[in-house]
Structures are given as C-alpha cells and as structure tokens.
Amino acid sequence: MMPSWPALASQAFNGLALGSLLALVSSGLTIILGTLGVLNFAHGALFAVGAYAAVVMLQYTQSFLLAIAVGCGFMLVLGFLLERFIIRLFYDRPDEDQILVTYGVGIVLVESVRAIFGGNAQRAPTPSWGQGATQLGFLIYPTYRLQLIAIIAMLLLGLYLVLYRTSMGLVVRAGIENPRMVGILGINLRRTFMLVFAIGIVAVGLAGMLYAPVVAVTPDMGANFMAQSFVVIVLGGLGSFPGAVVGGLIAGEIISLTSAFNSSYSEVMLYALMALLLVLRPQGLFGSEGRV
Amino acid sequence: MSLLEVDRINTLYGDSHVLFDLSIRVEEGEVVALLGRNGAGKTTTLRSIMGVLTPKSGEIRLGGKPISGLAPSAIANMGVQLVPEERAIFGGLTVEENLRVAALTAPNAWSFERIYGIFPRLKERRKSLGRTLSGGEQQMLSIARALIRDARIILLDEPFEGLAPLIVRDLVNVAAGLAREGRTMIVVEQNVAAALSFATRVYGLNNGHVVFEGTSAELTANPDLARDFLGVGA
Numbered sequence: 001m002m003p004s005w006p007a008l009a010s011q012a013f014n015g016l017a018l019g020s021l022l023a024l025v026s027s028g029l030t031i032i033l034g035t036l037g038v039l040n041f042a043h044g045a046l047f048a049v050g051a052y053a054a055v056v057m058l059q060y061t062q063s064f065l066l067a068i069a070v071g072c073g074f075m076l077v078l079g080f081l082l083e084r085f086i087i088r089l090f091y092d093r094p095d096e097d098q099i100l101v102t103y104g105v106g107i108v109l110v111e112s113v114r115a116i117f118g119g120n121a122q123r124a125p126t127p128s129w130g131q132g133a134t135q136l137g138f139l140i141y142p143t144y145r146l147q148l149i150a151i152i153a154m155l156l157l158g159l160y161l162v163l164y165r166t167s168m169g170l171v172v173r174a175g176i177e178n179p180r181m182v183g184i185l186g187i188n189l190r191r192t193f194m195l196v197f198a199i200g201i202v203a204v205g206l207a208g209m210l211y212a213p214v215v216a217v218t219p220d221m222g223a224n225f226m227a228q229s230f231v232v233i234v235l236g237g238l239g240s241f242p243g244a245v246v247g248g249l250i251a252g253e254i255i256s257l258t259s260a261f262n263s264s265y266s267e268v269m270l271y272a273l274m275a276l277l278l279v280l281r282p283q284g285l286f287g288s289e290g291r292v
Numbered sequence: 293m294s295l296l297e298v299d300r301i302n303t304l305y306g307d308s309h310v311l312f313d314l315s316i317r318v319e320e321g322e323v324v325a326l327l328g329r330n331g332a333g334k335t336t337t338l339r340s341i342m343g344v345l346t347p348k349s350g351e352i353r354l355g356g357k358p359i360s361g362l363a364p365s366a367i368a369n370m371g372v373q374l375v376p377e378e379r380a381i382f383g384g385l386t387v388e389e390n391l392r393v394a395a396l397t398a399p400n401a402w403s404f405e406r407i408y409g410i411f412p413r414l415k416e417r418r419k420s421l422g423r424t425l426s427g428g429e430q431q432m433l434s435i436a437r438a439l440i441r442d443a444r445i446i447l448l449d450e451p452f453e454g455l456a457p458l459i460v461r462d463l464v465n466v467a468a469g470l471a472r473e474g475r476t477m478i479v480v481e482q483n484v485a486a487a488l489s490f491a492t493r494v495y496g497l498n499n500g501h502v503v504f505e506g507t508s509a510e511l512t513a514n515p516d517l518a519r520d521f522l523g524v525g526a
Contacts, residue, residue: 167396170393174382177385178382184376185394185397185437186365188366189365
C-alpha cells in the first residue's frame, strides 16, 4: 500500500536524523580503522556508554549542554585509557586478535552498564529548548529531531575542519593512505594514534548522548547501530571520512523510507544495497582502489 | 669517516636471504650508483638503510652513529630519505599537501618556492590531487618530498622507471644539478647510461653480493665489465 505524502516526508526526515547519527558513529569507526588499522568492535558499546553518560549527567544538571560537555570529557578520558592500556598492545598482533580484544572490551562495557543501571530502559529528558514540535508547512516534526540534525551537521563540519585544515588531520589522511610512507617521511604515526582513537570514541559517545532523549536507553542499544555502521563504512569506502558521511545518510534514508512501506524489509534493503555495491564498486563510493 | 657506512649486513625477506655480508660506503657529496640485475638486492639495500627492513646482522652507520634497528621515522629525522620505487604519492592529498606532510618534521625544511624553482610543473599543479598526476609528475613530487626535508642523503630507487625519454632527460638534469651542488645520493637504476651520467662511483651487485666497485669512468670505458658482472649494458 502506498503511504501518504506527509508520512513519506516524515520518514524522509527520520532518515535524515538516523543518517546523520550513523554518519557520526561511522566516521569515528572509519578513521580509527583507516589510521590504526583496528576494526573497533567495541564501538556499539561505546555508543551505549555515551547514552548512559547523558542519562546520568542529566540527573545532576538541568543544562543539556553542560551534561554533554562533561560526557565528552568522560568519553575522551575513556578513549585515552582504552588506547593506552589495551588497544596499543594489539597494533602488531593479527586482525583476529584485534577483533577479539575490541569485542571483549565491548562485552565488558555493556555488562558493566547493565550491572550498574540494570537492564530496564532509562529515559533522558528532552532539553528545554527542544520541546514540542515544529510546523514545517507540509509537516509537523518534533523540534529536537530537527535540532539533532543541525547539531550533528555542525559536529561533522568540525570533524572535517580537523581532518582537512590542521597538521594532525593532514598526517591522519596521509596515514590512512600509506602509513609506511608517512614513517619514511619522518613522522611517528603512532603518536597520533591515541588522539585519533579518542576522537573516534568521543564522536560515537556524542552520538549516543544526542540520541538518548529520542529513544529508550538500554545496555544493548548500540548493537544495531554498530552493525549498520559497518555497512556504512563499506558503502563509503574503508577509511574514508566523506564516505562515512555520505554512506551514513544513504543508509539512514534507505532504512527509514523502506519502513514507510514495510518495516520488516528495511534492514534487508540496506544489506541488498551493500551487496550490489560490493559487486559494482568493491572499494566503496569514496574508497580508492588497492587501499587496504 | 664516510657519511654512510653499510658494514657487512645480512638482510632477509621472511625466510629468503637477500643480502650477504654486503658492505658499501658513501662519502659526503658523492653520488653512488647501485647496478645489477633484477633481484640482485639493490632495492633491499636501500630499504635496509631506510630502516624499512632491519638487517639480521651487520651494522649501518650514519656519520659514525649506528642507525640499523631504528624506525624509518627516526632514520628519516637523521637526514636519510628514501624516494621509493613505487613513488608512494598520497593520492588523496594535493601536491602542496604532499609537500607539507614531508616538511612537517624537517627542522630546515625548504620553502615551496625553492621546490617550485626546481620543478616548475609542480607549481602549476600544486592544487591537484596526487592521484591525478602523470607518472613523471608523481616522480617529481616524490623527489621533491625528499628535497623539501633537506635530506643529507637521498636514496633514489629506480627514479626513471617507466617514464618517457623526455621526462627522463629532465629528471637526469635535475639529479645532475643536485649532484653538482654536492647533494649526497645513492641511485638504483636499470637505465645505466642515465645513472652513470651523474653518479661518480658504482657498486655492482649480484645475488646480494658486491661484485664490482669502481668509478663511473671505469665502467663507461669498459662496457664488457658491466655486461659480464651485471648483465647490463653501459
């Protein structure tokens, strides 16, 4: 059955919100993979940790921005600690070991959250400036979701500026392409690994914090996001930041628009698109051929 | 004391032994050519010096200080710079960004203008992405990245491979100019005539051993030598 136009438009906006969130989650994942060579299976768990950080902070302060700022500081420290004491020990180990250890970290994080907060869903209040709905003329849409899209757009712009306008970003982009040549040019790439990892963790944590007021916050909330963000970085090209952004938006729209027709097919469509792209363009939309 | 001393190194690629007690010396201001058949160990020698490969035994010294075993980044910051065979341009970075990455850790980095004075073509293409450059332009950029770091010794691995004769001529002129200014270089090249046109001294390699050592003039005067020992025509 054909859904109504307002319903479709509403789903298109949902797709934009989900897509921008996926873009933020995936850009952290893809930059960590491209630079450190580590596929971070704890990414979904860190999304949930971010959401719980927002829940906790919002119990202490009315200010959503303050809660987010403290939450980001927490994620940053968590990222530094994970890199320094766990991930760093695995750079020279085989891929399977890296997958196992990050997967293990993910389990420990999720179960720690469950042990502290229990398995019941928690709620984070919508910020005072994001209450209610906004009249868009053709559509009435929840205000906070519109703000969510705008906030994430600004965060992605910030990430773009770091990657494309700073020396550290220059080193990261060169390192994603050819880490050995970066070393031959006198740069100790590993010194930037801790910062890159922490930035990726803050990005996914922020996504969790911003999403918390929209959904039920549970320990397992990140699992689905992680699976989808793996699809996103394959779509966009492994290690490509523009690829993660565009791939995230495409994935968000496909999931949401398919749901307007039949929600049980939304994930199927996403994986079908990934399969098709892998046949036609195995390196992904923005990936260059031959890059590992 | 020589600027660079490679002292009886043995280097392995996995299980295969490539260099056998190989020793070479390079004096300050000298251009040395490494010649030999495919698989003779020329590229492996350069990679061992750069630290990309670590010799299993033997020692490499720069200005008397041992460098074997250090990371490539540390060796680069002591003034050694490999221009690899595959050129290894960062394709998603512009020409100028490639140069900026190279200059980041160099204390006496050259200005872009000085680089562009040597390679005017790179100035025209400074905003272009690395992957859009022609083979000759990529090679210019690869050499330029070594120059902008003001390297004390530049290791050129097959710099003329696969390039059109006119571009080879231009690059040979650039290399000859650097040689005249006293820039120390080691060049590995299949194009023996091109290499001998600016190299002062030659090592011939065969199966990971040094089988010939002499001046470029000796080799040019004695083409049979090159044929017999190296399987290459001078």
